[in-house]
Amino acid sequence: MPGGRDLKNDILNSSLCTLCGACLDWCPYIKNLDDNLVITFDCNVAEGRCYTVCPRTNTDWHQVNSSFFTDADWSQEIGSCVKVYRAKSLSSIPGQQDGGTVSALLKTALEEKLTDALLLTGSRDNMQPESFITNSLSYIEKAAGSKFLASPGFRKIMQAAQEGVKKLLVVGRPCQIQALRKMQVSQADQLKDMDIISIGLFCMWSLSWEFTNYLQNEYPGLTIKSMAIPRHGVEIMTNQGVKTIPTAKVREFIRPGCSYCLDMTSELADISVGAFEAEAGWNTLIVRNSSGTELVSKAVGNGLLHVEDYPENELQLLKSASFNKKARNLNSIKELIANDAINPPVNISQYDYLEEVNS
Numbered sequence: 001m002p003g004g005r006d007l008k009n010d011i012l013n014s015s016l017c018t019l020c021g022a023c024l025d026w027c028p029y030i031k032n033l034d035d036n037l038v039i040t041f042d043c044n045v046a047e048g049r050c051y052t053v054c055p056r057t058n059t060d061w062h063q064v065n066s067s068f069f070t071d072a073d074w075s076q077e078i079g080s081c082v083k084v085y086r087a088k089s090l091s092s093i094p095g096q097q098d099g100g101t102v103s104a105l106l107k108t109a110l111e112e113k114l115t116d117a118l119l120l121t122g123s124r125d126n127m128q129p130e131s132f133i134t135n136s137l138s139y140i141e142k143a144a145g146s147k148f149l150a151s152p153g154f155r156k157i158m159q160a161a162q163e164g165v166k167k168l169l170v171v172g173r174p175c176q177i178q179a180l181r182k183m184q185v186s187q188a189d190q191l192k193d194m195d196i197i198s199i200g201l202f203c204m205w206s207l208s209w210e211f212t213n214y215l216q217n218e219y220p221g222l223t224i225k226s227m228a229i230p231r232h233g234v235e236i237m238t239n240q241g242v243k244t245i246p247t248a249k250v251r252e253f254i255r256p257g258c259s260y261c262l263d264m265t266s267e268l269a270d271i272s273v274g275a276f277e278a279e280a281g282w283n284t285l286i287v288r289n290s291s292g293t294e295l296v297s298k299a300v301g302n303g304l305l306h307v308e309d310y311p312e313n314e315l316q317l318l319k320s321a322s323f324n325k326k327a328r329n330l331n332s333i334k335e336l337i338a339n340d341a342i343n344p345p346v347n348i349s350q351y352d353y354l355e356e357v358n359s
């Protein structure tokens with residue numbers, strides 16, 4: 001593109017794309033085929049809307065962060081946090097991934113009318129993700145459980161805006177929450193009539209859709225029920241019992257764009273939720289601002305969610321895991337820059353503090 005950066009060259013053709021879906025539907029020429037995004041027509045808009053909402057185009061994340069959070073509670077490993085809990089749903093939800101905390105928060109948000117609609121990601125075959133907007137409590141259960149394949153679900157934010165949704169709650173991966181915040185900053189006019197609450201999932205990586213082909217070849221005829229990632233490997237729950245795949249094998253299917261992600265805990269979400277590594281059936285829950293505090297308080301008050309103080313030793317482990325992801329992937333970004341391969345996705349000087357802590 002003459003005179004400006006463009007999404008096709010900088011992101012879509014450079015393996016940086018996260019498949020968050022944010023650019024889709026802001027531009028009529030970007031189409032989705034399985035887990036690829038393609039531009040069907042070379043438009044001549046330099047740094048168009050697709051470019052400004054993409055979580056992988058060069059971004060001053062400190063500036064974005066300061067639009068939504070106060071500096072006071074910020075930590076370099078896990079971002080802004082008002083409070084960290086270990087938590088679980090008080091009523092077990094069929095198919096819940098860990099403690100069912102996300103589903104309990106979704107239920108609360110609908111029942112308490114904190115939102116009109118939910119943007120969730122379910123699946124017909126328990127593997128291939130499918131995102132949808134709903135205002136029905138029964139669909140919370142249908143979406144429960146993690147789909148570890150990436151999906152471009154955040155395209156639906158545009159759909160919600162066009163349908164006149166006034167209050168929307170979204171659940172997404174860290175890159176999707178980053179895209180949401182970039183939308184809210186750069187496309188404020190388009191989203192001005194919609195309040196959005198965000199629940200971000202912890203995420204080390206997501207998988208390409210080729211992983212389903214691998215499973216079909218490896219376990220022909222088996223029905224996949226769910227997938228989990230305990231410490232000893234990756235477990236696939238099937239109609240013929242649990243199959244364990246070595247983590248190294250699964251890593252072959254990680255989306256290349258995940259190697260440039262500097263966010264493990266969805267630092268820009270109102271609330272972040274991940275597994276509680278020390279004990280199955282629980283979540284780690286990070287409340288990051290006042291809207292997160294309101295939702296968690298209501299869920300606890302209504303008897304849907306149980307929370308406890310987070311053990312200090314576990315917090316140190318969480319911070320260390322998050323820090324290691326940042327440090328590892330910052331090196332990947334530096335390699336890209338050294339090879340002059342692409343436009344760097346971030347101005348890496350923002351992350352000088354990682355080097356300081358490392359040394």
Ligand SMILES: Cc1cc2nc3c(=O)[nH]c(=O)nc-3n(C[C@H](O)[C@H](O)[C@H](O)COP(=O)(O)OP(=O)(O)OC[C@H]3O[C@@H](n4cnc5c(N)ncnc54)[C@H](O)[C@@H]3O)c2cc1C
Binds near residue numbers: 095150172203207273
């Ligand atoms: C790709 C991926 C990678 C993850 N990596 C880690 C990790 O490294 N460490 C960690 O601690 N936790 C990770 N998680 C989060 C973890 O698997 C659980 O989602 C989290 O602990 C919440 O558990 P829960 O029991 O409260 O969720 P549930 O109550 O079962 O609710 C899960 C919610 O997640 C949403 N969802 C499911 N799949 C997707 C998807 N692909 N994209 C967007 N939304 C989705 C659904 O809409 C559902 O509402 C990952 C999740 C995903 C999707």
